[in-house]
Amino acid sequence: MEAFAYTDINASLVERCRLGDRRAQAEIYKRYAKAMFNASVRITGDYAEAEDVLQESFLSAFRELHSYKGDSSFGSWLKRIVINKSINCLRNRRLSLVPLAEQHDAPSGDEENESDPEEMSWRADVVRRCVQQLPDGYRVVLSLYLLEGYDHAEIAGILNITESTSKSQYSRARKKLLELARNHGL
Numbered sequence: 247m248e249a250f251a252y253t254d255i256n257a258s259l260v261e262r263c264r265l266g267d268r269r270a271q272a273e274i275y276k277r278y279a280k281a282m283f284n285a286s287v288r289i290t291g292d293y294a295e296a297e298d299v300l301q302e303s304f305l306s307a308f309r310e311l312h313s314y315k316g317d318s319s320f321g322s323w324l325k326r327i328v329i330n331k332s333i334n335c336l337r338n339r340r341l342s343l344v345p346l347a348e349q350h351d352a353p354s355g356d357e358e359n360e361s362d363p364e365e366m367s368w369r370a371d372v373v374r375r376c377v378q379q380l381p382d383g384y385r386v387v388l389s390l391y392l393l394e395g396y397d398h399a400e401i402a403g404i405l406n407i408t409e410s411t412s413k414s415q416y417s418r419a420r421k422k423l424l425e426l427a428r429n430h431g432l
Contacts, residue, residue, distance in 0.1 A: 254316060254319050254320055256274070256277070256319075256320045256321075257316065257320075259273055259274055260274070260311070260314065260316075260320050263308060263311055264311050264312070271308055274304075274320070275304055278321060278324055279300060279304075281321075281325075282300055282303060282304075282324060282325065282328045283296055283297070283300045285325060285328050285329060285332070285389075285393075285394060286299040286300055286303075286328050286329075286331075286332045288377065288385070288389040288393055288394075289329065289332035289333065289336065289385070289386050289389050289390070290332050290335050290336060291378050291380075291382065291385055295335050296332070298335070299328060299331045299332050299335055300328070302331055303324065303327045303328045303331050304324075306327055306331070307323075307324050307327055325394070329390070329394065329404065330404070333386065333404060333405065336382050336386060339382070369432060372427065372430045372431070372432055373423075373427060373432070375430070376423055376426035376427050376430060377389070377423065379426055380419055380422055380423060380426070381422075383415055384415055384418060384419035384422055384423075385419065386405065387401055387405070387412055387415040387416045387419055388415075388416060388419040388420070388423065390404065391412075391416050398412040398413050398416070
């Protein structure tokens with residue numbers, strides 16, 4: 247089996263950014279801003295803070311572009327900056343993981359799901375609002391695990407917590423999310 251070297255499709259654009267090309271920076275921003283904003287808002291839970299994090303992240307990325315080695319995609323490197331800045335934003339807000347004593351158990355029950363596109367859109371909106379209502383610690387772990395694709399060991403390293411704490415926060419976040427969703431008619 248033949249091995250292929252990884253090539254970032256944005257390599258030439260990144261190189262132009264390294265040389266201070268403002269148009270290249272604008273193009274990178276245009277390509278990544280929406281996805282990075284979404285990642286930040288899922289972690290911070292606040293649109294205004296996510297906008298601030300987005301701007302700070304791009305400024306940092308352009309300033310620190312010399313440290314980007316190209317061993318992963320530029321998007322992955324930028325996403326790591328956004329996630330770290332989002333978490334720092336929460337820490338400044340005093341991120342607190344929910345104590346073990348605060349268990350959120352909800353009664354279980356499955357309902358038939360409709361596949362109407364309008365109904366699905368409404369449900370997705372309700373789920374988004376429910377995720378935003380989660381306590382910071384729950385929302386961060388849930389977002390990093392489910393939406394950003396990090397495993398519990400990586401989350402533990404990012405948040406300076408144990409892997410078991412990450413797993414328990416995720417488990418409690420799922421239970422609380424189900425409870426909130428049921429309270430909103432899902």
